[in-house]
Amino acid sequence: MDRILVLGSGGQLGKTIEEFSAEHSNLKFIFKNSKEIDITDEKKIIDLIATGNFDYCVNCAAYTNVEQAEINPTPAFRINADAVKTLAIACRSEDVSLIQISTDYVFDGTKGFPYTTEDKTNPINQYGKSKLLGEENIRKILPNHFIIRTSWLYSKKYGHNFYRTILKKAQEGAELRITDEQIGCPTNTETLTKFILDEVIQGNIKYGTYHVTDDVPMTWYDFAKQILKENDLSNRVKLVLDRNYRTFARRPKNSVLS
Numbered sequence: 298m299d300r301i302l303v304l305g306s307g308g309q310l311g312k313t314i315e316e317f318s319a320e321h322s323n324l325k326f327i328f329k330n331s332k333e334i335d336i337t338d339e340k341k342i343i344d345l346i347a348t349g350n351f352d353y354c355v356n357c358a359a360y361t362n363v364e365q366a367e368i369n370p371t372p373a374f375r376i377n378a379d380a381v382k383t384l385a386i387a388c389r390s391e392d393v394s395l396i397q398i399s400t401d402y403v404f405d406g407t408k409g410f411p412y413t414t415e416d417k418t419n420p421i422n423q424y425g426k427s428k429l430l431g432e433e434n435i436r437k438i439l440p441n442h443f444i445i446r447t448s449w450l451y452s453k454k455y456g457h458n459f460y461r462t463i464l465k466k467a468q469e470g471a472e473l474r475i476t477d478e479q480i481g482c483p484t485n486t487e488t489l490t491k492f493i494l495d496e497v498i499q500g501n502i503k504y505g506t507y508h509v510t511d512d513v514p515m516t517w518y519d520f521a522k523q524i525l526k527e528n529d530l531s532n533r534v535k536l537v538l539d540r541n542y543r544t545f546a547r548r549p550k551n552s553v554l555s
């Protein structure tokens with residue numbers, strides 16, 4: 298029975314994997330949230346991987362606050378790049394396959410049409426830079442890896458994400474001011490979870506880099522409109538297109554992945 302370690306299991310993706318793991322009685326899952334294992338604790342990571350007899354490690358742990366990373370990049374680099382390097386070293390020693398999640402924000406968004414896994418990366422914010430360094434660390438150290446880039450990840454049930462933020466604001470009756478300055482593909486954590494559990498861990502695909510999204514490009518404004526519609530709130534909430542929505546971090550204009 299394959300043993301699968303899931304790190305960062307308290308986040309939206311980790312919780313979705315935990316929910317779906319119940320459908321896979323042929324696999325043994327070991328979930329560790331940030332309180333149980335801090336992935337920047339080198340010794341604990343090395344000990345855990347050395348003693349766990351794992352076949353796969355799914356790293357859902359990450360620093361995901363794009364705005365805060367721009368103000369202070371240090372924790373983002375520690376978690377998204379340095380800790381990932383340690384994880385790759387530990388996985389190499391124990392012959393564990395590492396499944397790392399990465400992001401559309403490794404691209405600069407200027408290509409104008411969907412990015413393939415062959416395209417040149419060029420992140421324009423600190424979060425994207427830290428995630429790209431994480432990818433590069435893995436490629437240098439550990440051949441047995443799956444790097445899965447996704448975009449605009451959301452869960453309707455768990456965690457902090459655009460879907461839940463917009464829904465909460467709408468339910469509170471707030472006016473929504475949303476930008477249409479970026480295009481990307483919102484991706485439900487359930488889609489990514491199914492790819493990880495049904496394709497990667499079932500051994501259907503080779504090691505390498507993959508792009509996984511829900512494949513419907515839109516702006517954040519379109520996405521907000523869709524969220525309101527799905528929740529029967531379109532007629533009750535004022536949705537305003539805001540081309541001057543201010544953020545610290547630059548974001549890629551068009552980061553659609555193919």
Ligand SMILES: NC(=O)C1=CN([C@@H]2O[C@H](COP(=O)(O)OP(=O)(O)OC[C@H]3O[C@@H](n4cnc5c(N)ncnc54)[C@H](OP(=O)(O)O)[C@@H]3O)[C@@H](O)[C@H]2O)C=CC1
Nearest residue numbers: 305307308309310331335336358359361398400447449450
């Ligand atoms: N959210 C998105 O839109 C996208 C996310 N991704 C990537 O997908 C992956 C999953 O992201 P998602 O589930 O959305 O992220 P979340 O922010 O929902 O979850 C990340 C989890 O990582 C944990 N974590 C943070 N620092 C550490 C640490 N030092 N040690 C252990 N755990 C830690 C957090 O715990 P705590 O809350 O306690 O800090 C949190 O539970 C990440 O790699 C992310 O970069 C890719 C594209 C889009």
Ligand SMILES: Cc1cn([C@H]2C[C@H](O)[C@@H](COP(=O)(O)OP(=O)(O)O[C@H]3O[C@@H](C)C(=O)[C@@H](O)[C@H]3O)O2)c(=O)[nH]c1=O
Nearest residue numbers: 361363400401402448449450459462474475476517542
């Ligand atoms: C909440 C809000 C955001 N926005 C804008 C800000 C920004 O340009 C865009 C999205 O805002 P957010 O802060 O929710 O999303 P952001 O942090 O940019 O989301 C990113 O997260 C990381 C982790 C990823 O890897 C990316 O794929 C992507 O999902 O919408 C509005 O225009 N109005 C609003 O009310």
